[in-house]
Amino acid sequence: MDPIVIIGIIILVVALIILLWFLSYYNRVIRSENRIDNAWAQIDVQLKRRADLIPNLMETVRGYMKHERETLENVTKARAALMSAKAPQESINADNILTGALKTLFAVAENYPDLKANQNFLQLQDELTHTEDKIAYSRQHFNDSVLAFNNLIETFPGNIFANMMGKKERQMLQIPEASREVPKVSF
Amino acid sequence: MHMEQQLLIEDHIRKNKRDTVIICVLMLFLLFTFIFCIGVVIGAPPIISMMIGLPVAVIYILATYSMSVQSVISATKARPANPNNREEKMLIYKVEEMAIAAGLPTPKVYVQDSHDINAFASGHKPEDAIICATTGALQLLNKEELEGVMGHEMSHIRNRDILVMTITVGIVGAIALIAEIMLRSLWFGRGGRGKGNGILFLIAIIFIILAPIFSRLTYLAISRKREYLADADGAYLTRNPEGLARALEKIKNDLPDDPKGSKTVASLYIANPFKRALSDSIWSTHPPLDERIRRLRSM
Numbered sequence: 433m434d435p436i437v438i439i440g441i442i443i444l445v446v447a448l449i450i451l452l453w454f455l456s457y458y459n460r461v462i463r464s465e466n467r468i469d470n471a472w473a474q475i476d477v478q479l480k481r482r483a484d485l486i487p488n489l490m491e492t493v494r495g496y497m498k499h500e501r502e503t504l505e506n507v508t509k510a511r512a513a514l515m516s517a518k519a520p521q522e523s524i525n526a527d528n529i530l531t532g533a534l535k536t537l538f539a540v541a542e543n544y545p546d547l548k549a550n551q552n553f554l555q556l557q558d559e560l561t562h563t564e565d566k567i568a569y570s571r572q573h574f575n576d577s578v579l580a581f582n583n584l585i586e587t588f589p590g591n592i593f594a595n596m597m598g599k600k601e602r603q604m605l606q607i608p609e610a611s612r613e614v615p616k617v618s619f
Numbered sequence: 620m621h622m623e624q625q626l627l628i629e630d631h632i633r634k635n636k637r638d639t640v641i642i643c644v645l646m647l648f649l650l651f652t653f654i655f656c657i658g659v660v661i662g663a664p665p666i667i668s669m670m671i672g673l674p675v676a677v678i679y680i681l682a683t684y685s686m687s688v689q690s691v692i693s694a695t696k697a698r699p700a701n702p703n704n705r706e707e708k709m710l711i712y713k714v715e716e717m718a719i720a721a722g723l724p725t726p727k728v729y730v731q732d733s734h735d736i737n738a739f740a741s742g743h744k745p746e747d748a749i750i751c752a753t754t755g756a757l758q759l760l761n762k763e764e765l766e767g768v769m770g771h772e773m774s775h776i777r778n779r780d781i782l783v784m785t786i787t788v789g790i791v792g793a794i795a796l797i798a799e800i801m802l803r804s805l806w807f808g809r810g811g812r813g814k815g816n817g818i819l820f821l822i823a824i825i826f827i828i829l830a831p832i833f834s835r836l837t838y839l840a841i842s843r844k845r846e847y848l849a850d851a852d853g854a855y856l857t858r859n860p861e862g863l864a865r866a867l868e869k870i871k872n873d874l875p876d877d878p879k880g881s882k883t884v885a886s887l888y889i890a891n892p893f894k895r896a897l898s899d900s901i902w903s904t905h906p907p908l909d910e911r912i913r914r915l916r917s918m
Contacts, residue, residue: 467722474719558705562712569720572858577722 457593464581468602471574472520478570479514479523482530482563486511489556493537496547503540506533524571524605531564575604632778635848639779642841643680646790646834650676653794653830656823657801683789684782688749691741691785691887697729697751706757713766714750717773720856726750726776736760736870739887740772741781748776759873760866767863770853771889778852780845784886787838795831802827842886843906850911854918864915871908 486507497504510530517523538557541547548554582601585594651672658668691697700707711728718725726742729751736756742748750772752765760768775781854860870890885891886904 471722558708558712562716565712565716566719569716573720573722 454593457590458597461581461584461590461594461597461599464577464584465599465602467577468574468581471570471577474570475520475567475574476523478563478567479527482527482560482567483511483514485556485560485563486530489553489560492550492553492556493541493547496544496550497540500537500540503533503537507537509533521603521605524607527567534560534564571605571607575607578602578604632852635778639783642783643786646787647676647680649830649834650679650790650794652826653797656826656830657797659819659823660801660827679793680786680789683786684743687785687789688742688747691739692729692749692751695731695739695751697731697749700728700730706754709762710752710757710765710769713762713769714773716766717769717856720770721773721777723748723773723777726773730754730757735892736866736873737888737890737892738768738772739889740775741785741887742776743782743785744779745776748781750776755873759869763859763862764866764869766857767853767859767861767866768889770856771849771863772853773856774849774852775845778845778848780849781887783841783845787834787841788886791831791834791838794834798827798831838886839904842904846905847911847914850915851918854915860915860918864912867908867912867915871912 490504490508493504507530510526510533514523514526514530517526541553541557584590585599586601654672654675655665655668658672659665663671700711702708702711707728707730710730714728715725723745726740726745726748727750729749731737731751731753733753734755735753736759738750738752738756740748740750750769752768756765756768850863853863857863867890890908891903891905
């Protein structure tokens with residue numbers, strides 16, 4: 433066979449391999465980025481769910497806690513701030529203030545035995561705590577996804593493809609105060 | 620450290636998925652070779668054995684695959700969790716939280732009536748997975764411990780362990796059964812005589828004798844390795860290895876009193892429901908609890 437044909441075939445094969453390689457990286461970057469957006473959507477759903485539960489809680493609590501106007505107002509204010517927050521980090525901060533306000537409210541509720549015996553109240557308390565845990569975990573998943581994405585586009589050879597695709601590092605959500613520590617894992 | 624950690628987790632989940640495919644193919648190959656050897660021993664021409672062996676192996680695996688979830692649920696007498704019961708609602712909550720942390724769809728939640736503290740996951744892929752906990756676990760574990768156990772189960776789902784275990788359990792069972800029937804009928808001299816190739820006949824016989832042992836040991840080794848991995852990944856999901864460590868401690872101190880279901884599903888549970896092996900053995904489905912607790916505490 434003609435040497436030129438052989439060289440041509442080799443070049444073609446190499447080009448094909450590079451193309452396939454690029455495609456697989458392209459898909460990985462896109463998939464990884466979509467996961468971040470999806471993770472944010474998850475957080476948003478939980479934040480909304482939480483804000484929706486508050487009016488119910490207020491309705492239940494109002495009859496019992498007549499002299500705790502300040503505590504109740506703080507919760508209402510924090511909820512309003514959460515509803516009007518736009519940027520992700522802003523929402524997370526507002527949610528954190530709401531968590532604090534609710535914690536005070538539940539602590540004060542300890543002084544009202546009638547309220548504590550109210551099934552509706554107990555259920556709302558359970559559900560609000562559960563949504564709070566869900567928010568914490570979806571935030572954790574968001575940051576895990578951002579980290580995976582950043583690692584992918586900053587390490588070799590991903591950084592070359594990311595540059596060609598114009599992908600930039602994404603920001604993690606800052607978790608205010610008592611954040612969970614990552615355990616050291618060995619395999 | 621965070622950075623490297625994440626890289627590790629991502630990479631090893633990918634590696635685990637790849638291993639899963641390799642193990643399933645190897646198991647398929649093992650079953651195929653086994654059926655082929657049976658053919659040789661009963662005197663069928665190699666081509667015929669091959670033509671029968673491959674479809675039988677594939678059909679068998681597909682059947683195990685499609686029936687597994689329902690058969691596990693009925694073997695363990697599990698029932699769907701009731702959201703009106705406060706304990707079971709807590710279980711649903713914890714499963715939801717772990718699914719969010721792992722970024723997976725929420726599995727269906729089941730409860731098994733038993734005084735034991737135990738839990739298992741089943742299914743083929745995350746989309747159709749189930750998680751089941753015993754009523755004993757719901758009563759005796761606190762929130763943090765339950766969360767640790769659910770993190771472990773969620774990691775089994777994420778690592779595709781449930782698929783590997785379902786398929787290996789099926790194949791190990793099939794090989795053991797066929798080998799026993801074969802060897803018995805050979806013993807009583809009712810099996811045919813291999814024509815012609817004496818060496819091939821001998822190799823086939825040896826393979827038939829060794830295959831059940833070999834397949835069982837492989838399956839046990841895979842099972843133990845994946846338990847350690849699920850512990851580590853579960854701790855990564857909850858960011859709290861101590862929760863799972865304390866749950867395992869409670870399991871260790873709470874000796875099983877009424878094991879339910881069959882031994883074939885024993886490897887699916889977080890701890891072996893039949894006996895608590897305290898020492899390491901190549902014959903156990905799970906690593907010893909003490910060692911698992913030690914590893915969790917050293918994270």
